[in-house]
Amino acid sequence: MSRTWIGRLCWAAVLLGLLVVGLVGSRFVLYLAMRVMLLAIFALGYNLLFGRTGLLSFGHGAFYAGGAYGMALFYLHLNPDPLLGILVGVAVAALLALVIGFFCVRHTEIYFAMLTLAFGMMVFSLIWNLREITGGDDGLVGIGRDPVFGVISIARDGQFYFLVLLCFALTLWVVHRIRSSPFGLILAGIRENHQRSEFAGVAVKRYRLAAFVISGAFAGLSGALGAMLESNTDAFSAHWSHSAEPILVSLIGGIQTFSGPVVGSAVFVVLREVIERYTENWMLWFGLILLVIILGFRGGAMGAIERRLGGGES
Amino acid sequence: MLTSLVHVCLAGLSKGMFIWLVASGLTLIFGVLGVLNFAHGAFYMLGAYFCYTLLSLMADNFWLGLILGPLCVCAVGFVMERFFLRRVYHLELPYQLLLTFAFVLIFDDLVKMVWGAGSIGSPSVPGLSGSVPILGRLFPTYSLFIILVGPLVALGLWAMLERTWAGRIIRASASDREMASALGVRVPALFTAVFVFGTWLGAVGGGLAVPYVGLLTPGMGESIIIDAFVVAVIGGLGSLKGAFLGALIIGLLSSFGTSFIPTFDMFLTFILMAVVLLWRPQGFFGEAA
């Protein structure tokens, strides 16, 4: 049996397991699983930019917030349809990423990181200060979950869970397709050597921008679902410290692997839950974990496992 | 009108000087080591907390605290460079940035564990606690004192870099690491020294902030490090002259912003940063790539 088939079976098992969790899980487990999936959507998209294209953004919190606030404002002022709301959230995030990315992809490395930080914090400051529109530090509250197509209820967490699972599966599929597409190969080429890519006929900036927008759209999807899950929005989701989350998650799982961000999200959410049960200081522990990863296990968890199994992926 | 303008300017200058104290260390470290240190704000915070503790231990002698506190933080900086940062110089940029970010998480929580998660009220400095009238309105003496200290530090740094043997070595290593190494400079030791010195600058900033900010909070490093990033970027990464100017601009901008357009105060800062990065990525004083 080839490795691709083993991989597919693993994913089928994971999705099946999540389906079972949705049917029998307690409220707490459901909530936790949803948090993992939302973070995984965020990180899977983000890692197309970070692990695949080699660009470190400190501004993706802004796109998460774009999705959350886009969805929330649409719900509160225009139309309570949930799917439409999610689409609007994703569109807002993608548009925001298009505008911000247009400027940011002119630079690489530290200048790119600083530019994304600046733009992300601009979005944060607007959300923080434009109280009439965004609710400022209170955020927007009272985001309800109306039935899908007017009939399928998603009001209870046990019902909403399946919408999240569907979006998660969709994200997995799309990101996997992107990674194994010609486009994905060219992104990897840009990461490996952007100068050579240009001399191979690749319009490097345009591809970087495309990766930026795609990752922004997934951040928006995560944000829109997050707003629905919590029934409110949080200004700090646009803050740079929130932008660091998908980076951490990708690193924990392994930035060069497809499954890395998902595994990293599970580790991050669950470990945080466990640590917070015993101590207040989960940041300390994550700092230490991060240290260990950077100094010893730069491939992340899945990178280490893949090395064990022999052979890697490009 | 004139009175309030002058006061807004003075407030901006004193704020700018704090950012300068933090940004100077950040810039020096970036200039020589090539590492943008997220944890530099944590050194500022540690400086403040150490000074505060020493202050309460030693019969409220602020000046003694200001000397000893930053020295303790230097030890922390030494450990961080010698045993951790040194191992990632050869790695790609994200790993360097994230290693320093890991230390932000660690230091923030350690401070919470030791000093508590709440805010701590800070004491005032005898002799500098009052206010003086300027154009008929009172202005805190301590802020005036800070406005004096900032340029003094700048002058001291300049004299050290331009006039001393150590400064010449630092400048040589900043411009060409291999060459300096070939000429017999012990680069690893120099890196440690520069990092510790940069740490000291940040910690002194924190120590001086104790009477100024009024409240010590575990998040105080995080807000100033972003300001310091902005300043370092505007001035040109690695340029001390640029950082000084940048700090003045950001201090004044934020002071005027808070007074006149509070809604867009933070926005202004970041749009300035973005515009400078796009229009002149090497900053005001950085050398063109």
Next chain:
Amino acid sequence: MSQPLLSVRGLYKAFGKVVTARDLDIDFHPGQLTSIIGPNGAGKSTLINVLTGALPADQGRILFQGRDITGLPVHQRVQMGLCRSFQVVNVFPGLSVFHNVQIPVLALAGRGRRVLGSLAREQEARRETERILEMVGLADKASQPASALSHGDQRLLEVGIALAARPRLLFLDEPTAGMNPVERREILAGIQRLSRQGVTTFVIVEHDMDIVFSLSDRVIVLHRGDIICDGEPSAVQCDPQVRECYLGEEVL
């Protein structure tokens, strides 16, 4: 003579006070294997950089197949058929040899925009990639990561990537640097063969005079930003000015 493939008119480029191209006029003709030589600092690399778009020209015009490309970005020039290889190894180190060559193939075919399409189903690109790997002799190493190749093989891969962009005109910047004699002979034979096929016109920057004079149809000698000689190898070899300023004792 036929219409030139690439025409350079009044090209001027300087770094501060150092002039690396002083009002150059050059025509490169299809099928003519041209070498550019000159002592260090003559402006050879700068010329390549300006012609391929890595550096902007200060003055002058560059025409490729009759079209003005002076202001075009690198990737558009490549897509029109103007490509180069590099002096130092410049490949995609973490990717397989196959993918290294596949990237330009996909980019040229405009397939890179396929965001959700399957790479495995790109039959045409696969065949083209295999053809090029066969041509440069790396077919049996296709699945190895580029970073695992020997230096000589990396140089071959370098040429392979450049060829994969289907260039009409290809600049090779010291293609044999760091190769052993056997590899060197192989790659030169390959270049000569490809040149005779007439699809790609080669312009080579070289230091090794044996190569230059045995291979080229035409030799251009640059010196401090000026062309001091331009003609058939035998004529250039005999030119007194060239001997004096550049070849020195090497040829005597």
